[in-house]
Amino acid sequence: MTDINFSLVIDSRIFSLEVIQKAAYRCSDIAVFDFAILDSHSIKVTATPKSSITIELTELKAHFNNELLEQNLRHLIAEETKTERDLILAYAFSNTKLLG
Amino acid sequence: MLAKRFNPGSVYREPELKGYRLLPMRFTRLDSSRYVVSTIVGEYRVVTRDVIESLVTHRLAPGSDAYDDFKSGHFIRDADSNIAPELLALKYRTKLSRVSQFTGLHMFVVTLRCDHTCQYCQVSRQTKDRVAFDMSDAVARHAVDLVFESPSRALKIEFQGGEPLLNFERIKSIVELAEARNRQEKRDLQFVIASNLSLLSDEILEFCELHNIYFSTSLDGPASLHNRNRPRPGRNSYELTVTGIEKIRCHLGVDRVSALMTTTEASLPHVRQIIDEYVGQGFRSIFLRPLSPYGFAARSGHFARYDSERWLEFFKEGLEYILDINRKGYALAETYSAIVLRKMLTPQNPGYVDLQSPAGMGISGVVYNYDGDVYASDEARMLAEMGDKTFRLGNVLQDDYRAIFLSDALLDPLEASVAESVPICADCAFVPYCGADPVYHHATQGDAVGRRLTSGFCHRNIGIFRHLITLMEDSPKDREVLLRWGFGSHRRA
Numbered sequence: 001m002t003d004i005n006f007s008l009v010i011d012s013r014i015f016s017l018e019v020i021q022k023a024a025y026r027c028s029d030i031a032v033f034d035f036a037i038l039d040s041h042s043i044k045v046t047a048t049p050k051s052s053i054t055i056e057l058t059e060l061k062a063h064f065n066n067e068l069l070e071q072n073l074r075h076l077i078a079e080e081t082k083t084e085r086d087l088i089l090a091y092a093f094s095n096t097k098l099l100g
Numbered sequence: 101m102l103a104k105r106f107n108p109g110s111v112y113r114e115p116e117l118k119g120y121r122l123l124p125m126r127f128t129r130l131d132s133s134r135y136v137v138s139t140i141v142g143e144y145r146v147v148t149r150d151v152i153e154s155l156v157t158h159r160l161a162p163g164s165d166a167y168d169d170f171k172s173g174h175f176i177r178d179a180d181s182n183i184a185p186e187l188l189a190l191k192y193r194t195k196l197s198r199v200s201q202f203t204g205l206h207m208f209v210v211t212l213r214c215d216h217t218c219q220y221c222q223v224s225r226q227t228k229d230r231v232a233f234d235m236s237d238a239v240a241r242h243a244v245d246l247v248f249e250s251p252s253r254a255l256k257i258e259f260q261g262g263e264p265l266l267n268f269e270r271i272k273s274i275v276e277l278a279e280a281r282n283r284q285e286k287r288d289l290q291f292v293i294a295s296n297l298s299l300l301s302d303e304i305l306e307f308c309e310l311h312n313i314y315f316s317t318s319l320d321g322p323a324s325l326h327n328r329n330r331p332r333p334g335r336n337s338y339e340l341t342v343t344g345i346e347k348i349r350c351h352l353g354v355d356r357v358s359a360l361m362t363t364t365e366a367s368l369p370h371v372r373q374i375i376d377e378y379v380g381q382g383f384r385s386i387f388l389r390p391l392s393p394y395g396f397a398a399r400s401g402h403f404a405r406y407d408s409e410r411w412l413e414f415f416k417e418g419l420e421y422i423l424d425i426n427r428k429g430y431a432l433a434e435t436y437s438a439i440v441l442r443k444m445l446t447p448q449n450p451g452y453v454d455l456q457s458p459a460g461m462g463i464s465g466v467v468y469n470y471d472g473d474v475y476a477s478d479e480a481r482m483l484a485e486m487g488d489k490t491f492r493l494g495n496v497l498q499d500d501y502r503a504i505f506l507s508d509a510l511l512d513p514l515e516a517s518v519a520e521s522v523p524i525c526a527d528c529a530f531v532p533y534c535g536a537d538p539v540y541h542h543a544t545q546g547d548a549v550g551r552r553l554t555s556g557f558c559h560r561n562i563g564i565f566r567h568l569i570t571l572m573e574d575s576p577k578d579r580e581v582l583l584r585w586g587f588g589s590h591r592r593a
Contacts, residue, residue, distance in 0.1 A: 029553040081124040091189030
């Protein structure tokens with residue numbers, strides 16, 4: 001019998017829940033995602049292709065894994081640059097009437 | 101002797117050995133092997149994912165070309181470049197300066213009456229009832245008061261319709277009223293009439309010469325296409341428009357008339373003929389516009405008839421042809437590409453309403469309808485003609501400036517749709533070039549924020565950004581022309 005979905009158990013010390021959710025959202029035009037927290041470090045993700053979409057499960061899995069890696073890099077950038085981002089915006093809006 | 105006067109190069113590399121910090125950046129896939137990585141102000145590089153991984157995980161080698169390139173582009177900073185955040189802030193502030201200027205474009209719908217029955221038109225009326233669909237003197241006076249409440253140094257009043265020349269007396273009264281008011285205000289005041297030119301007369305031209313008024317007209321392509329898109333009694337819209345363009349150029353000057361084309365399904369196979377028509381008429385720019393999803397265009401099924409993918413094919417074919425025309429010696433710019441390139445290549449913001457974040461509605465432009473209703477954008481009034489008044493901000497006869505510009509109908513969608521905080525846009529390398537379009541997303545997805553994965557606005561714009569960057573990267577001969585558009589040198593030629 002052909003599988004209609006696939007499941008992954010992801011270690012949240014490698015990919016955070018936020019990263020997993022963002023990766024899933026990026027794939028939400030082609031699949032429906034369910035999440036379950038199994039224990040303090042394990043998140044189970046189940047992906048089911050949308051009925052209107054023709055895609056092999058292996059292709060969907062590769063696509064999702066690639067998104068996980070990209071979202072993780074974005075997460076690293078956001079974490080490291082938070083201070084700089086705030087600083088740039090504070091400089092940018094200083095001397096305007098927009099900051100009270 | 102040389103050694104005493106100059107330090108060895110390695111001295112200047114020492115700060116780099118202490119490591120670097122990332123500065124805010126985003127990345128998005130360009131094609132199967134390359135990514136675009138951009139800073140908060142839109143400076144970009146095209147790299148492989150290996151390079152992004154090295155960059156983000158602090159494995160860039162000091163002294164390498166990649167290190168120097170990312171440092172000079174403000175993607176990273178080290179002990180030697182702590183000024184980077186301040187420089188980025190300066191560019192960011194320059195990009196946003198139009199927001200603090202507030203509303204510069206004020207559109208006056210002086211009548212809904214029109215002599216054309218264009219299939220894609222959302223608003224016009226075939227009637228002789230001047231009372232029902234013409235702007236009254238009272239509405240005009242209140243609207244002019246609101247124009248001068250705007251803090252913007254530059255004010256542009258654009259007359260729209262219907263066909264605005266059908267109510268030329270109101271145009272005259274508004275121009276004279278605004279000029280009288282401006283003698284004290286001393287703003288940079290400009291007038292534009294958006295007209296099909298079918299009613300252009302010597303009297304109108306004389307008034308426009310006296311008051312330095314510009315014209316914007318519609319030219320959809322060669323006669324067969326134009327007349328098919330824009331029917332009127334006599335089936336001679338093209339002939340009247342072309343004659344009008346010539347009259348304005350002779351009477352007022354070549355630069356006093358510009359033209360816009362609207363893409364319909366009938367236009368799609370004919371992009372080269374459309375461009376040839378613009379070259380034949382001596383224009384130096386053409387705006388390959390998509391069909392808007394509003395009003396009658398959506399209701400009559402024309403919007404659904406071709407999707408953004410088909411429109412992108414049309415756009416790419418047209419752009420290739422335009423670039424070829426430039427290489428052969430005729431300077432012709434594609435206006436949308438020029439706007440995007442200016443955002444990509446300079447800290448400036450060209451102020452195009454659809455590519456603003458916060459959205460341009462209300463902030464960049466506002467519409468005073470014939471009946472006094474105020475709308476956040478031209479698209480918002482088209483939506484209202486379909487019965488959806490979500491973006492009606494008030495009425496000039498009942499509401500003052502504060503009530504209109506602080507209305508929930510304006511502030512709520514503006515706040516919710518800031519692209520930098522919208523899912524997917526927040527991480528998109530193209531967001532510094534893009535914008536929020538709450539009216540479009542409300543009209544097509546029922547939500548002012550919208551869902552980017554299925555958004556035609558997103559699909560179309562990302563397709564354009566990817567195409568322009570690919571041409572810049574891979575085609576030196578195209579890059580030369582595109583750089584001229586981006587830096588505005590085509591306008592000075």
